[in-house]
Amino acid sequence: xxxxxxxxxxxxxxxxxxxxxxxxxxxxxxxxxxxxxxxxxxxxxxxxxxxxxxxxxxxxxxxxxxxxxxxxxxxxxxxxxxxxxxxxxxxxxxxxxxxxxxxxxxxxxxxxxxxxxxxxxxxxxxxxxxxxxxxxxxxxxxxxxxxxxxxxxxxxxxxxxxxxxxxxxxxxxxxxxxxxxxxxxxxxxxxxxxxxxxxxxxxxxxxxxxxxxxxxxxxxxxxxxxxxxxxxxxxxxxxxxxxxxxxxx
Numbered sequence: 001x002x003x004x005x006x007x008x009x010x011x012x013x014x015x016x017x018x019x020x021x022x023x024x025x026x027x028x029x030x031x032x033x034x035x036x037x038x039x040x041x042x043x044x045x046x047x048x049x050x051x052x053x054x055x056x057x058x059x060x061x062x063x064x065x066x067x068x069x070x071x072x073x074x075x076x077x078x079x080x081x082x083x084x085x086x087x088x089x090x091x092x093x094x095x096x097x098x099x100x101x102x103x104x105x106x107x108x109x110x111x112x113x114x115x116x117x118x119x120x121x122x123x124x125x126x127x128x129x130x131x132x133x134x135x136x137x138x139x140x141x142x143x144x145x146x147x148x149x150x151x152x153x154x155x156x157x158x159x160x161x162x163x164x165x166x167x168x169x170x171x172x173x174x175x176x177x178x179x180x181x182x183x184x185x186x187x188x189x190x191x192x193x194x195x196x197x198x199x200x201x202x203x204x205x206x207x208x209x210x211x212x213x214x215x216x217x218x219x220x221x222x223x224x225x226x227x228x229x230x231x232x233x234x235x236x237x238x239x240x241x242x243x244x245x246x247x248x249x
Contacts, residue, residue, distance in 0.1 A: 008103040008125070009045060010096050010161070012038040014060065019083060032083040034137055039078060044046050046163055050222070054068055064221040068163035069156065070214040073207070077156045083137035095128030112244070122176060127156045132239060148196045149203050155182050 013035045020031040047065050054063040066093035067074060084092070105116045133154040145153075158177040182204055189197040189204075216222035 006056050007041050008100050008121070010100075010128075011042050013084075013177050014038050016081065019137070019142065032085050032135075032137075033083045033089075035084055037078070037080070037082070037132075039129075042161075063223075066214075066218040066222045067160075069160050072210070073152070073156050074160065075158055077153075080145075080153070081137045081139070082132060082135045084135045088131055088135055092131050094113065095124045095131070099124035099128065125161065126158065126178070129161065130154050133157060148199045151182070151185075151204065152207055153198055156177055178249070179208070179211065 014037075016034050016036055018031060018033050027198045046067075048066050050142050054061070054065075069077070102118075102124060105117075107117045109117065133150070134144070136150070136153055137143075138145040138147070155177055159179065186201055186204060189201050
């Protein structure tokens with residue numbers, strides 16, 4: 001019976017302060033509690049899991065841990081603050097609890113059916129982080145963050161979250177970080193040609209370029225074990241090996 005290779009681990013919401021929005025922005029929410037996301041436990045666990053895998057399975061190879069998200073965007077995500085109204089907070093927490101519940105549920109099926117069952121879990125994760133991204137707080141305007149690069153917040157949060165939660169070959173797809181959807185948005189943004197679309201396209205294109213470059217570096221430093229093994233032993237790697245979907249990081 002399949003019990004799931006990955007335990008979902010959400011970052012912790014840490015309360016920082018309460019803010020009162022200016023009179024112009026207080027029609028719906030007059031005030032809100034502001035939080036930050038503490039990713040430390042999530043990151044430490046993922047790094048330890050990777051180092052254990054590298055040491056026990058590929059001790060002969062020189063592998064280096066590289067996070068799934070480029071450093072500049074990682075710093076940006078960690079610096080975000082969230083003004084979360086009570087109704088948003090309740091739903092975000094509900095989604096995270098349901099995602100963990102679904103993630104812990106055993107699925108005694110073949111891979112195809114199991115992946116279909118996991119779509120429920122993935123949707124809860126997506127909705128939770130999508131709601132969170134809608135609550136990013138802007139210190140300059142004393143209101144919710146509404147700059148053009150807001151379109152990157154949800155994908156970055158999901159990318160960082162799924163770094164520990166699925167195989168690296170699946171992180172960017174429609175069921176996880178939805179980077180594919182972000183790439184597809186370039187077409188309709190170009191056709192729609194609204195006020196902020198030109199700037200958004202530049203922001204998205206740069207993000208995708210940096211992400212691709214980072215993926216190449218990560219593949220070379222963190223997952224070149226098969227090539228290194230073949231070079232060390234001067235022979236091709238034979239026998240069973242972990243696919244991208246099965247790699248425990």
